[in-house]
Amino acid sequence: xxxxxxxxxxxSMLFIWGExxxxxxxxxxxxxxxxxxxSLFRELMEEYQQEGRGIVIREINGAFQFTTKEENADxxxxxxxxxKMKRLSQSALEVLAIVAYKQPVTKGxxxxxxxxxxxxxxxxxxxxxxVEAVGRxxxxxxxxxxxxxxxxxxxxxxxxxxxxxxxxxxxxxxNTEDAEMAEEDKDLDQMELDIEL
Amino acid sequence: MYKVKxxxxxGPFDLLVYLIESAxxxxxxxxxxxxxxxxxxxxxxxxxxxxxxxxEFMVLAASLIEIKSRMxxxxxxxxxxxxxxxxxxxxxxxxxxxxxxxxxxxxDFREREERMSHIYxxxxxxxxxxxxxxxxxxSLDIKAFASAFSLFxxxxxxxxxxxxxxxxxERERATMEHxxxxxxxxxxKRLGERVNFRDLVENKKDKYDVIVTFSSLLEMAKERVVKxxxxxxxxxxxxxxxxxxxxxxxxxxxxxxxxxxxxxNEQ
Numbered sequence: 409x410x411x412x413x414x415x416x417x418x419x420s421m422l423f424i425w426g427e428x429x430x431x432x433x434x435x436x437x438x439x440x441x442x443x444x445x446x447s448l449f450r451e452l453m454e455e456y457q458q459e460g461r462g463i464v465i466r467e468i469n470g471a472f473q474f475t476t477k478e479e480n481a482d483x484x485x486x487x488x489x490x491x492k493m494k495r496l497s498q499s500a501l502e503v504l505a506i507v508a509y510k511q512p513v514t515k516g517x518x519x520x521x522x523x524x525x526x527x528x529x530x531x532x533x534x535x536x537x538x539v540e541a542v543g544r545x546x547x548x549x550x551x552x553x554x555x556x557x558x559x560x561x562x563x564x565x566x567x568x569x570x571x572x573x574x575x576x577x578x579x580x581x582x583n584t585e586d587a588e589m590a591e592e593d594k595d596l597d598q599m600e601l602d603i604e605l
Numbered sequence: 606m607y608k609v610k611x612x613x614x615x616g617p618f619d620l621l622v623y624l625i626e627s628a629x630x631x632x633x634x635x636x637x638x639x640x641x642x643x644x645x646x647x648x649x650x651x652x653x654x655x656x657x658x659x660x661e662f663m664v665l666a667a668s669l670i671e672i673k674s675r676m677x678x679x680x681x682x683x684x685x686x687x688x689x690x691x692x693x694x695x696x697x698x699x700x701x702x703x704x705x706x707x708x709x710x711x712x713d714f715r716e717r718e719e720r721m722s723h724i725y726x727x728x729x730x731x732x733x734x735x736x737x738x739x740x741x742x743x744s745l746d747i748k749a750f751a752s753a754f755s756l757f758x759x760x761x762x763x764x765x766x767x768x769x770x771x772x773x774x775e776r777e778r779a780t781m782e783h784x785x786x787x788x789x790x791x792x793x794k795r796l797g798e799r800v801n802f803r804d805l806v807e808n809k810k811d812k813y814d815v816i817v818t819f820s821s822l823l824e825m826a827k828e829r830v831v832k833x834x835x836x837x838x839x840x841x842x843x844x845x846x847x848x849x850x851x852x853x854x855x856x857x858x859x860x861x862x863x864x865x866x867x868x869x870n871e872q
Contacts, residue, residue, distance in 0.1 A: 424730045426727040427728065466724075478720065478724050496714075499615045501714050502707055505707045506707050509707070523661055523700075524661040573710075
């Protein structure tokens, strides 16, 4: 069977699947190996991109999904009201960042970095399916180790954990940004308190 | 009096980083004394505002004070030797740097989350309908079903609305057990007499009362507790004691509590 036929079938499968379709499952349909399927999916992805289609194929940890093009959000939202995910709180994002980079990680290690307990935040992240228990540490008390899920990759637009930006890259990016923002008033949501001495 | 601006902080390090940055200090050369007093002022301000200060904030306050005191201590031993000691701030600096790193990543995550919120995807399709063995469906037009269901809901809502305004009050009605017991009393009191059915009915205007009396009587006649005679159609019904009028066992069967108490007490 030639690649064109398989790619065409993959396209239909993506359409019907909706959720990220694991390349392995698609490969099994044709009795080809996973790597071949992945490269065919990537070709398809490339074709969509080159044609500037309103549908974008995304890769999430070896699975592929049809999504809308980011630039078309305004038009979609004028047409209908898609369900939006509630944004994470600042503390949830901090904990998530630590889990993403340090995984597998224990709650104790997270708390050591932030200097504050994280039980409730972790509960919330697990409830949202962004973080999950991945095993137990060999340390005393065998604490639970946590890691991020595919849902995390999907919701934050990562292809895989390898896709997480280098910490140094972020630091330089933020530092230049800080310099630009230095002039702006940063006290937007601060409250004023008077302290009598 | 001076003003301190309070932000809500995610934790003690968040507050510390904020104070250091506001004071435009280098992280590598923190003026511990200044920062410690600002940090403590902040905690005091929180307490004054009745904001519950998490114990973790106090832990960091304690380490700050400890570092501060270690920096004041002379770095010379009693023998006059200069001790080359590690800067007491080193560990704190490492922790702050690590925390800042993740705080920055979290900012990057926030931007990504925001961007991804403009990208939509669809849930998985259910294609079982098209497959070989579809589930059996109720052969009913979905529209007809929906309208029938909504009618049902509407009716239910109307009834509920009315019910909300009225409490149902019900008169306590005589039971057969009660009636049997009262008939029995009368018959026993008037042994050897014929009692008119009408006299046994307590409230002759109440159809229900008449019926209860009548069926009680039938029940009692069946067990031969009373004899019932009617000379002609629609004529007077006359009640007299039957063979089993003294047999409490039979009567107890109808209503154990009733007879064990009322009838036995009487005797």
